[in-house]
Amino acid sequence: MIDPSQRILFDDQIYLDANSIQKTFVYEWKESECKINITFSQEDHLAISLPKAPYAGFNIEGSLSQTAMDKMTTDLKEKLSKRGIQKAIVRQRPEFEPTPEFQIIHDGLVRHKFSYTKEANQFVFLGQDFEQNLHPMQLRKIKKCQQEQLIFSKEDPSKIQEVHSFLTSCRNQQGLEINIDNQSLKQLFLKLPRSYECYTVRNCEQKILAATILVLVNDQILYNYLPGFDRVYKSLSPLSYLLFQLYHDLRDRNYEIFDLGISSIDGELQNGLFTYKKRMGAEQSDRFIYEINLK
Template structure:
């Protein structure tokens, strides 16, 4: 059997093995910033190389993936047969731990090349879709940003330029100012601020190469800002953005995206992820439309679950 050359191992934090092409959210340098009690990594190894991994927190009778991030999923480079074997081993281990519910947060498809394969094999193993949100991203190409956005957004970008606004990459020392702008913006629009300043500042301190800060200025005043995360070599995620209430007529977020897009071009980043535009399946039509006008394509972002010991 081909499986005989592979070994299935269950590791506890700190982990002895890691998948070589992990997204930031699945790495120890990210995960170590959060509680690691009852935290496991299940891996498939051959010749000391990790070919598959999934991270799980055990909470009562549930095995939860990506408790502290937008996604985790199963990272792998496996054939259908070997992925089936790995998932069966995963299910067997969960049963041994008396887990009643296994929950996996999958990445949007542009993050990994085998997203369709993974979802298909999970479905074959009686995983069900718990949630399916609309996720939007910009494909970064050699084209200028203004060439991929709608006419009205081009007008807004031109208006910002004519007003003399300037895009800048900011230092972590400017995070407090940026955070207050984001906080005011989100509260005004009725959205929660999911991280405290202290928690976000900790991530900038511990992961300076991954947590980036951008802004648009009118002279000395910050009027739009974005907290961005380098999730992988190919993806920059726009975690938070916001603009000043009295500058809404300019829509400086369009200039902000123009600058971040140019940063992605410079760093050879393929995708700029602007995140979900629905919550619990309820679409925010205004947000969806704005992102489309700003050059976004739409995909799905799923959470899949499997009930055990039925």
């Protein structure tokens, strides 16, 4: 059972410092048995929760009613306006299991004139028999990787430069740019050694065929931050083998959710990516991005 009140790494001060997220402030609200807080970063007249993070948003402890949500949202808008903020963006954490609080947050923000974009997020429940949810085609490819004796490994941080170079080339194959430079990634592993992990799949000649960087969001959730594979080996599907091995490894470590991230851009579904993750046993959740103009 996922605890939605459990704090996440992305709005922890150690993450903010490691990513040089500056000019932050925490809005807090409490009534009766309900506590709500949200961390923003302010740049001029814009407040975001949070930049340089996949998501953040509202943290809730206790039971939230619609009335309480209305009071909180009214107070939040007033407090933001007093700080000179003209626009606010909330990148709310995804809902992996339905709870009344998530719906109350959504309905309350919409009532108070927040617009929103809904991104398609996908994740794997590690507590269940995930293998039964894998598509037969993916199972065949995973078996092929096993026959080829590909090597799945957790990499030492000393290998980050090699892995970053590989992931950069993977992005270049797609005509894309990687969203973090080598030195910044090294610094994250140095500053947050318990929160970042690196995994690869190599062939017998030690050539990397697939790799990913994971972020430990909290004691229940991991985020697939930076996956990639060499498209020369697309027919072999080393990324499928990497994910398959990670499912087993993370389940053995008692994690419950493996967040594979969004499969849409600005609300537009990336059908190929969405289908691939679904074939790898992923379920869909929604990740909402809310905006409001306060001027």
